[in-house]
Amino acid sequence: FNNPELLPFDDSWSNDARADYVLSVCGSTDIDGDGYSPAEGDCNDMDPLIHPGASEICGDGIDQNCNGSDAACDDADEDGYTVAEGDCDNHDPKVFPGAVEACDGKDNDCDGTVDEGTPGSTWFRDADGDGFGNPEIYEESCAAPAGYVDNDLDCNDGSSAVYPEAPEICGDGIDQDCNGEDLLCPEDIDDDGDEYSENQGDCDDTDAFIHPGATEKCGDDIDQDCNGGDLVCDPNIGWQPGEPWIDPQDGHPYQTITIGTQVWMAENLQAAKYNDGTSIPLVTDNNTWTSLTTPGYCYYNNDQSTYGNTYGPLYNYYTVNMGNLCPSGWHVPNTDEWLMMAGVFGGIETAGGKLKEMGTAHWIEPNTGATNEIGYNALPGGYRFFENGNFFDVGIYGIWWSSAEFDANHSVYIHMHYNDVKLNFSHADPKSNGFSVRCIKD
Numbered sequence: 001f002n003n004p005e006l007l008p009f010d011d012s013w014s015n016d017a018r019a020d021y022v023l024s025v026c027g028s029t030d031i032d033g034d035g036y037s038p039a040e041g042d043c044n045d046m047d048p049l050i051h052p053g054a055s056e057i058c059g060d061g062i063d064q065n066c067n068g069s070d071a072a073c074d075d076a077d078e079d080g081y082t083v084a085e086g087d088c089d090n091h092d093p094k095v096f097p098g099a100v101e102a103c104d105g106k107d108n109d110c111d112g113t114v115d116e117g118t119p120g121s122t123w124f125r126d127a128d129g130d131g132f133g134n135p136e137i138y139e140e141s142c143a144a145p146a147g148y149v150d151n152d153l154d155c156n157d158g159s160s161a162v163y164p165e166a167p168e169i170c171g172d173g174i175d176q177d178c179n180g181e182d183l184l185c186p187e188d189i190d191d192d193g194d195e196y197s198e199n200q201g202d203c204d205d206t207d208a209f210i211h212p213g214a215t216e217k218c219g220d221d222i223d224q225d226c227n228g229g230d231l232v233c234d235p236n237i238g239w240q241p242g243e244p245w246i247d248p249q250d251g252h253p254y255q256t257i258t259i260g261t262q263v264w265m266a267e268n269l270q271a272a273k274y275n276d277g278t279s280i281p282l283v284t285d286n287n288t289w290t291s292l293t294t295p296g297y298c299y300y301n302n303d304q305s306t307y308g309n310t311y312g313p314l315y316n317y318y319t320v321n322m323g324n325l326c327p328s329g330w331h332v333p334n335t336d337e338w339l340m341m342a343g344v345f346g347g348i349e350t351a352g353g354k355l356k357e358m359g360t361a362h363w364i365e366p367n368t369g370a371t372n373e374i375g376y377n378a379l380p381g382g383y384r385f386f387e388n389g390n391f392f393d394v395g396i397y398g399i400w401w402s403s404a405e406f407d408a409n410h411s412v413y414i415h416m417h418y419n420d421v422k423l424n425f426s427h428a429d430p431k432s433n434g435f436s437v438r439c440i441k442d
Contacts, residue, residue, distance in 0.1 A: 041066055086110055103142035115142050123148035128160040153178065201226050236329075241441070247327045249273050254327075256441075257375050260344040262337065263441035265330070266377050268312030268400075272297070274324045280315075286389025292432055295319035300382055301391050310362065311381035311394070314434030317411045320401045321431075326439035332403040333440040335412050335425065342423045345373070352378075353421030356398070364395045369421035378416055384434030399435040 009018055029037055029045075036042035036051040043066035044050040054064045058073035065071075067078065074082035074090075081087035081096040088110035089095035099108045103118035120142045124133025126149045135152035139145055155178035156162035166176045170185035177183075187198040189205075196202035196211040203226035204210040214224040218233035225231075235246035241263040244253035250273070255266040273279050283289050283296040295318045300307035319325055320332050333341075342351035353369030355376040360367055362379050372378075382394030399415040406412055406427035413435055415424045 105142060118142065121150065123150060124152045124154075125157065126154070127157045128154070128162075130154065130160040130163045130166075132163040133157070245327075245330075247271065249275060249277060249327065254439075255375075255377075259341050259374065259376070262341060264333075264341070264376065265439045266375055268379065268381060269315075269326065269437040269439055270308075270312045271325060271327070272313070274322060275326065275328045276324055280319055280325075289316075289384065289389040289434070290386060290432065292316055293318065295322060298384060298434055300384075300394050307381075307394065311379055312436055314381065314384050315401065315437055316434055317401055317405075317431035320403060320411075320437065321405070325437065329442050330439040331442055332401060332437055335402050335404045337440055338402055338414050338423070338425070345423075348423040348425070350421050351423040352416040355423070356416055356421075362395060363418050366419060368417075368419050379436075380416075380418060381436045386430050386432040400438050401435050 007018070007021070009021075013021075030040075030042070031045045032042075032048040032050075034042065034048035034051045034054075036045075038045050041052040042050070043063060050062065050064050050066065052066045054066070056064045056067075056071040056078065058071040058076070061070050063070055071078050072082060074084060075087070076090045077087070077093040077095075079087065079093040079096040079099075083090050086097040087095065088107055092106070094102070095106060095108050095110065097110045099110070101108045101115065101117055103115050103120050105114060107114050120140045121144075123139050123141060123144045124135060125137035126133050126147060127137075131149060132154035133149045133152045134154055134157035137157075138152070139148060144150065153164050154162070155164075155175060162174065162176050162178065164178045166178070168176045168179075168183040170183040171188055173182055175182055185199075190197045190200075190202070191205045192202075192208040192210075194202065194208040194211040194214075196205075198205050201212040202210070203223055210222070210224050210226065212226045214226070216223075216225045216227075216231040218231040221230050223230055232248045235248060235251075239245055241256055241258045243256065245256050245265070246253050247270075249271065252270050254270075257264055257266045271280070272282070281294075281296045283292065283298055284302045289296065289298065295316065297313040297315045297319060299313055300311060315325065323331075326332055339348070342348045345351035345354040350369075354371050354373045355378040356363065356367065356370035356372060357377045357379055358367070358370045358372045363370065364380075378398050380393070380395045380398045382392055382397060383399050384391050396418050397415055399413055402412045402414060404412040409430050410427045411431050412425060412427050413429070413433075415426060416422070417424070
């Protein structure tokens with residue numbers, strides 16, 4: 001304590017102060033260079049082979065590892081048990097008689113049984129190898145069995161493409177990412193909140209007022225109800241008999257007349273579509289026409305420019321029988337309606353002459369008895385023959401279908417001739433003939 005060359009002491013230092021200094025300096029200094037100072041547990045700081053964690057030499061009376069005692073030569077792991085005392089693994093300090101059994105694949109308590117009484121872990125079958133387990137198939141064990149994982153998050157263990165956060169494919173009906181639902185494709189999403197998506201027929205998914213079944217506004221060039229086109233406004237609001245009636249389908253203006261209590265068109269029908277907008281098949285080939293048992297129309301001699309505007313098309317009865325050939329609000333007259341009209345002109349024996357157009361601009365001579373008394377303008381449009389598809393007798397006969405069927409193959413038709421004044425009724429020719437049509441107001 002009094003050596004000034006080694007210690008910074010003088011007469012002012014008390015013995016206690018000198019002792020504290022020595023302890024603080026020497027206790028924090030690793031004198032033997034083994035990496036441990038006395039303060040860090042080195043129980044002999046003059047010997048580098050003695051320090052915490054050093055290899056213990058049993059039976060030499062030296063505590064090399066500073067655990068407080070020398071190791072017995074038959075307790076190599078220093079767990080307090082020798083092989084003779086039942087230590088079944090003398091190199092593992094966690095294995096000895098009476099140790100707590102752990103789920104580690106070892107016989108910790110040396111009773112001859114591994115991992116007994118330990119809870120272990122739950123492992124879930126991963127049949128598809130995607131790293132996610134089936135919650136319905138599991139095992140309890142300390143280590144994972146082959147093909148098992150430690151989670152139960154797979155919603156389809158039969159597909160390696162299905163697992164939590166997997167890339168989702170929209171609209172395929174498969175929940176790839178296990179979030180409980182398939183991903184909607186953009187066209188399956190109702191963007192405007194009108195309860196219809198594009199795939200449900202919404203033709204403008206940015207406007208909630210446009211969707212199937214929406215109220216259609218006519219004439220605004222917007223297809224509100226997504227039926228394929230804007231609604232044509234009714235051009236006949238305020239119409240009165242005797243005024244032209246505009247067909248909304250094609251815009252054709254039909255002259256109209258009142259005959260008794262009936263209102264008739266004063267010209268032949270010009271429609272190429274039914275009143276619901278469906279097109280009527282145009283049939284030009286003769287062989288096709290003769291074999292038809294379905295709707296069809298044509299123009300005389302297949303020449304619309306010469307005959308179409310004047311006489312209108314020729315229709316087979318299958319077209320008439322559809323029930324919607326005339327514009328909405330009109331229909332093909334039945335035989336009773338034809339007879340009622342004839343009664344206004346004195347009956348069928350004289351009505352033809354009073355309905356025919358006068359002169360020979362369209363009828364050939366002599367156009368007997370034609371007076372066209374109220375402007376019905378009956379014209380001789382001829383016909384298309386069912387047997388060969390040829391066209392006959394334009395200028396000679398005017399022939400019109402009634403809506404009345406006679407039997408399975410024949411229907412009633414009305415005809416006027418160039419050389420008499422009668423209004424003739426017949427059913428001799430079959431439904432596949434091509435005749436003109438006049439419409440009467442409902």
